[in-house]
Amino acid sequence: MLIFTWMAIAFIWDLLGIPRVRSTEEKEIMATEDQVIMEPSLDFPFLNDTKTVEYVGESKTLLLLRGPPGSGKSSLATAISEKYPLKVAICSAEEHIPQGEKPPFSREMLKKAHTDCQQCVKDACKEAYPIVIVDNTNASLLSVKNYSGIGHEFDYVDVLVVPQTSWILDAQELVKRSSRGFPLEDIQRKLEKFQEPIYPLFYGWFVNKTDSETMRGTGETFYERCLSKREFREEFTKHLLPDASGKTPDPENYFSTENYTVGPVMLHCTAFYSNYGEVSQSEAYATQERVKADNGKAFTIKVIGLLVTPRSLGLRLKLDDEELLLWPQDEVNEVAEGGAEETCDLAAGEKSGPCDDECIITHLSPTCGTGSRAHFSLGSGPGVEAVQTGLDLEEIIKMEQEAVRMKRSHIVIALEDATAVGYGEGNWMVYFDQACSTEALFAGYF
Ligand SMILES: *[C@@H]1O[C@H](CO)[C@@H](O)[C@H](O)[C@H]1NC(C)=O
Ligand SMILES: *[C@@H]1O[C@H](CO)[C@@H](O)[C@H](O)[C@H]1NC(C)=O
Ligand SMILES: *[C@@H]1O[C@H](CO)[C@@H](O)[C@H](O)[C@H]1NC(C)=O
Ligand SMILES: *[C@@H]1O[C@H](CO)[C@@H](O)[C@H](O)[C@H]1NC(C)=O
Ligand SMILES: *[C@@H]1O[C@H](CO)[C@@H](O)[C@H](O)[C@H]1NC(C)=O
Numbered sequence: 001m002l003i004f005t006w007m008a009i010a011f012i013w014d015l016l017g018i019p020r021v022r023s024t025e026e027k028e029i030m031a032t033e034d035q036v037i038m039e040p041s042l043d044f045p046f047l048n049d050t051k052t053v054e055y056v057g058e059s060k061t062l063l064l065l066r067g068p069p070g071s072g073k074s075s076l077a078t079a080i081s082e083k084y085p086l087k088v089a090i091c092s093a094e095e096h097i098p099q100g101e102k103p104p105f106s107r108e109m110l111k112k113a114h115t116d117c118q119q120c121v122k123d124a125c126k127e128a129y130p131i132v133i134v135d136n137t138n139a140s141l142l143s144v145k146n147y148s149g150i151g152h153e154f155d156y157v158d159v160l161v162v163p164q165t166s167w168i169l170d171a172q173e174l175v176k177r178s179s180r181g182f183p184l185e186d187i188q189r190k191l192e193k194f195q196e197p198i199y200p201l202f203y204g205w206f207v208n209k210t211d212s213e214t215m216r217g218t219g220e221t222f223y224e225r226c227l228s229k230r231e232f233r234e235e236f237t238k239h240l241l242p243d244a245s246g247k248t249p250d251p252e253n254y255f256s257t258e259n260y261t262v263g264p265v266m267l268h269c270t271a272f273y274s275n276y277g278e279v280s281q282s283e284a285y286a287t288q289e290r291v292k293a294d295n296g297k298a299f300t301i302k303v304i305g306l307l308v309t310p311r312s313l314g315l316r317l318k319l320d321d322e323e324l325l326l327w328p329q330d331e332v333n334e335v336a337e338g339g340a341e342e343t344c345d346l347a348a349g350e351k352s353g354p355c356d357d358e359c360i361i362t363h364l365s366p367t368c369g370t371g372s373r374a375h376f377s378l379g380s381g382p383g384v385e386a387v388q389t390g391l392d393l394e395e396i397i398k399m400e401q402e403a404v405r406m407k408r409s410h411i412v413i414a415l416e417d418a419t420a421v422g423y424g425e426g427n428w429m430v431y432f433d434q435a436c437s438t439e440a441l442f443a444g445y446f
Contacts, residue, residue: 041164045297055298059208062132062151062158066139068190070178072163077133089124092135093117103182125154141198148446155209159296159443199277200444207267207440219378222306222430225415239310239426243382255313255379267376272328290325294442301440306430311381314389317374327371365400399423
């Protein structure tokens with residue numbers, strides 16, 4: 001009886017196109033069902049990590065559940081909505097298929113279900129629910145990109161989540177557990193599709209809109225402080241790239257995010273670029289235990305300086321030990337010519353291996369070796385792409401090492417709360433007296 005009442009309510013909500021926030025009544029039913037029928041693992045950072053729970057509860061997050069029917073997506077969705085009362089909207093393509101219908105569903109019906117589900121996600125995002133969940137059996141890359149695209153429009157950070165259930169690859173078991181009574185052949189087909197892995201464009205740490213604006217403000221403040229110094233302004237302006245019309249640009253309005261495909265509002269630090277699986281090490285990276293376990297986990301990212309070159313403007317980060325575990329160790333993504341760690345050794349004297357706090361011998365080399373390339377891009381010079389920031393930071397790190405080793409000359413300017421060092425050719429690094437930090441969610445970007 002209870003179930004029918006709930007179904008009727010759900011149906012009306014769906015008819016009205018209102019994203020459903022699971023009611024208390026439903027919670028009870030689902031909780032009982034969960035215990036009896038399913039025992040999905042709740043070992044996800046957004047369910048078991050205090051800091052992440054606190055963060056996700058107030059930062060727009062789009063959780064895209066991926067798994068065959070019966071794999072525990074709905075139970076997981078319920079567990080999440082219980083963890084975050086009144087903060088979760090759940091959109092399910094299947095719930096947009098009329099209850100009486102039995103598979104196989106017609107092409108038209110599926111198409112409509114997806115269109116309705118997309119509308120549900122859009123509405124939920126518009127309403128600014130902190131957490132929007134998409135419960136979708138057909139999570140092809142195209143379909144995931146479609147939903148994440150809606151999320152990006154509304155400044156949501158997307159996280160693809162696969163239920164951790166022991167039977168997720170067991171077709172017989174899935175048949176028993178699937179609520180819509182899919183026949184075995186159907187389940188097998190869906191299972192095959194599910195087993196084709198999908199990879200994001202890249203993995204990294206994502207800063208939400210509010211915090212991005214704050215960090216951007218910090219970067220701009222220090223850039224303005226640089227520009228207020230005659231010595232900086234003269235050296236830097238000499239090396240600016242001409243704009244499209246060939247005029248000498250004005251440093252105040254020099255950097256732009258016009259050509260950024262990701263963002264441009266929201267800052268991110270790329271850990272691994274997988275290009276939807278085109279990069280051959282994608283599987284090796286994605287299947288690492290740490291990468292899987294930390295998907296959707298909140299981190300505090302330390303910002304230690306501002307990088308200013310004629311090509312890019314960016315914030316320099318110092319990853320902590322836990323964050324470094326997510327940095328690719330295989331040097332493939334690490335363009336560390338000549339071995340960054342080796343130069344770190346030289347700079348640090350006795351120290352070997354990647355820099356730890358003790359390794360910071362001078363403010364001229366606050367980071368080096370693995371992970372030192374970590375940054376948030378803030379802007380690019382005319383015709384320059386966003387990826388340039390990372391390359392410029394690598395160059396600057398080499399120049400820092402040289403400055404320490406060879407006593408190579410550089411310009412030093414004291415700024416309010418920072419020191420700007422010019423390494424020549426318009427390449428500057430602004431070292432903050434004190435690091436600042438921001439919260440960020442580790443995830444893949446689709
Ligand atoms: C939470 O879940 C993660 C991801 O599976 C796991 O690695 C971690 O040990 C769990 N933490 C706790 C406190 O249960
Ligand atoms: C971003 O996260 C901060 C906490 O770090 C939170 O106060 C803020 O509301 C969030 N903003 C958005 C748009 O999610
Ligand atoms: C799954 O999604 C793809 C792309 O969005 C679509 O072409 C296909 O028809 C969908 N299949 C089902 C069974 O919903
Ligand atoms: C998602 O797919 C629908 C059609 O199925 C299309 O109208 C819409 O533009 C797509 N959205 C994105 C963000 O790709
Ligand atoms: C954006 O890209 C176009 C085409 O590559 C280029 O002509 C233009 O200068 C770029 N704009 C900026 C601000 O970099």
